[in-house]
Amino acid sequence: MTSTTTLPAPPEVDYPDLGLYIDGEWKSGTSGQPVLNPATGETLGEVPFAGPADLDAALEAADRGFRVWRDTPVAERTAILHRAADLIRARAGEIGRVMTAEEGKPLTESTGEAHRAATLLDWDAEEARRAHGRLIPSGPGETLSVHRVPIGPVAAFIPWNFPAGGPMRKIAAALAAGCSIVIKPSEETPGTACLLARCFAEAGLPAGVLNVVFGVPAEVSRHLIPSPVIRFVAFTGSVPVGKQLAAMAGEVMKPALMELGGHAPVIVCPDVDPVAAARACVRGKYANAGQVCTSPSRFYVHSDLYDDFLGAFVEASEAVRVGNGLAPGIGMGPLASSRRRDAVHRLVSDARDRGAEVLTGGSPVDGPGYFYPPTVLAGVPDDAAILSEEPFGPVAPLLRFDDLDEVLARANALPFGLAAYGFTHRADVADRLVRGFEAGILSLNHTGGSVPHAPSGGWKDSGYGREGGAEGLDGYLVTKRVSHRLAV
Numbered sequence: 001m002t003s004t005t006t007l008p009a010p011p012e013v014d015y016p017d018l019g020l021y022i023d024g025e026w027k028s029g030t031s032g033q034p035v036l037n038p039a040t041g042e043t044l045g046e047v048p049f050a051g052p053a054d055l056d057a058a059l060e061a062a063d064r065g066f067r068v069w070r071d072t073p074v075a076e077r078t079a080i081l082h083r084a085a086d087l088i089r090a091r092a093g094e095i096g097r098v099m100t101a102e103e104g105k106p107l108t109e110s111t112g113e114a115h116r117a118a119t120l121l122d123w124d125a126e127e128a129r130r131a132h133g134r135l136i137p138s139g140p141g142e143t144l145s146v147h148r149v150p151i152g153p154v155a156a157f158i159p160w161n162f163p164a165g166g167p168m169r170k171i172a173a174a175l176a177a178g179c180s181i182v183i184k185p186s187e188e189t190p191g192t193a194c195l196l197a198r199c200f201a202e203a204g205l206p207a208g209v210l211n212v213v214f215g216v217p218a219e220v221s222r223h224l225i226p227s228p229v230i231r232f233v234a235f236t237g238s239v240p241v242g243k244q245l246a247a248m249a250g251e252v253m254k255p256a257l258m259e260l261g262g263h264a265p266v267i268v269c270p271d272v273d274p275v276a277a278a279r280a281c282v283r284g285k286y287a288n289a290g291q292v293c294t295s296p297s298r299f300y301v302h303s304d305l306y307d308d309f310l311g312a313f314v315e316a317s318e319a320v321r322v323g324n325g326l327a328p329g330i331g332m333g334p335l336a337s338s339r340r341r342d343a344v345h346r347l348v349s350d351a352r353d354r355g356a357e358v359l360t361g362g363s364p365v366d367g368p369g370y371f372y373p374p375t376v377l378a379g380v381p382d383d384a385a386i387l388s389e390e391p392f393g394p395v396a397p398l399l400r401f402d403d404l405d406e407v408l409a410r411a412n413a414l415p416f417g418l419a420a421y422g423f424t425h426r427a428d429v430a431d432r433l434v435r436g437f438e439a440g441i442l443s444l445n446h447t448g449g450s451v452p453h454a455p456s457g458g459w460k461d462s463g464y465g466r467e468g469g470a471e472g473l474d475g476y477l478v479t480k481r482v483s484h485r486l487a488v
């Protein structure tokens with residue numbers, strides 16, 4: 001076990017009261033589960049679980065809420081969403097502290113995420129005004145038009161890694177499109193979701209438009225998805241769960257948006273500065289302790305600069321300050337749960353057992369909380385699980401390559417197709433990467449995250465549908481053809 005660094009004591013967090021938000025009211029559910037602080041293992045609160053009657057109440061509320069919201073003028077809807085965004089921005093400090101306490105990421109990341117959630121809401125609120133239909137040329141006496149109308153109440157399921165950004169992607173798009181929503185954020189990070197719901201309530205969102213429930217995930221999805229009230233299913237999470245929910249939605253002929261896992265390849269070409277590229281990769285790798293679906297997770301480095309890249313990568317990894325994300329100066333917090341820490345360590349141990357060299361890190365940090373240090377692996381054999389299973393943690397396998405076509409084939413060999421990264425200054429090489437990568441999101445010469453004004457989403461097993469950008473409302477709208485003849 002690695003030892004913890006001595007750090008200043010983190011501030012106390014005022015953890016909010018948790019509840020189910022149904023039909024504009026807070027309810028206490030039928031059972032519950034403790035919410036743990038992953039940095040200390042201490043209990044922050046108890047998340048209430050919805051029973052079948054609570055879920056039915058949420059469905060009925062979403063049904064009623066949809067009729068009200070659908071018929072609310074778009075300018076009024078937009079104004080309410082912007083007011084909610086302003087409240088989130090004003091409370092970003094409080095939301096960030098709660099998020100760090102329940103998920104672990106450093107306070108700068110969580111406060112930034114709260115601000116980005118507000119920006120995302122502002123973007124989608126304006127997209128509500130741009131969800132245009134069109135007029136199609138037709139004969140005299142007939143108007144032929146295309147309308148885009150809200151699909152209906154949405155059921156959404158969100159994981160724990162972005163406690164504000166994750167729920168907001170679904171809520172903002174659904175509400176901007178004119179839909180109501182029943183959302184199940186993660187039971188591991190319910191405080192942030194409750195604070196967001198309060199902002200919507202205070203902004204004047206009518207009752208029933210947003211309903212927030214928690215519970216046993218499989219029971220909640222089995223209850224909501226087949227309900228005739230629900231018209232669209234949106235999920236972010238792992239590929240296996242996504243496939244289950246997509247199949248369930250398919251059984252009842254409901255469209256779905258699936259934002260699933262990835263295993264993002266990075267190709268570092270021989271024309272770049274290896275130290276600058278390594279530092280950019282390290283910044284992306286350890287954001288949210290690697291628990292990001294687009295996290296760079298397989299680093300293919302050209303043999304000409306492999307040694308220099310590796311040296312700089314290890315040095316920058318060792319400089320990351322690990323500790324309680326509430327304390328100042330922390331670069332990386334704990335993993336979100338003991339389950340995640342154990343899963344990451346299993347992948348590292350498997351690689352080591354198969355002959356990989358651990359250049360830094362490689363064992364859980366001693367002490368309370370679920371800390372795992374930045375870990376760099378070299379000489380990882382092809383059959384190591386970490387090269388095919390999404391690591392979802394602070395582990396970087398470094399691999400060599402010599403030929404671009406051959407490395408692109410290795411990069412594309414997995415069933416995932418979410419994010420990919422390339423480092424090159426050559427236009428012809430960049431062109432081959434842009435054409436060659438099978439991924440929905442490609443970043444060249446950086447590892448920065450998503451933005452509200454451009455679409456994000458997967459390819460292959462990483463899912464379908466897009467969030468953000470001009471495409472962000474597509475799944476939540478139905479295209480209706482209307483031909484109107486003036487005479488019968």
Ligand code: NAD
Nearest residue numbers: 157158159160186217218221237238241260261293390392
């Ligand atoms: P998990 O697959 O058990 O859970 C992921 C999320 O899905 C959780 O929040 C959970 O509440 C929800 N979920 C699980 N079963 C469900 C069901 N039947 N119905 C509705 N919701 C359900 O795994 P985990 O240990 O929390 O995370 C592990 C893996 O999940 C990671 O390795 C990663 O692949 C994936 N993951 C992906 C994302 C992403 O952003 N795409 C986020 C978190 C986790």
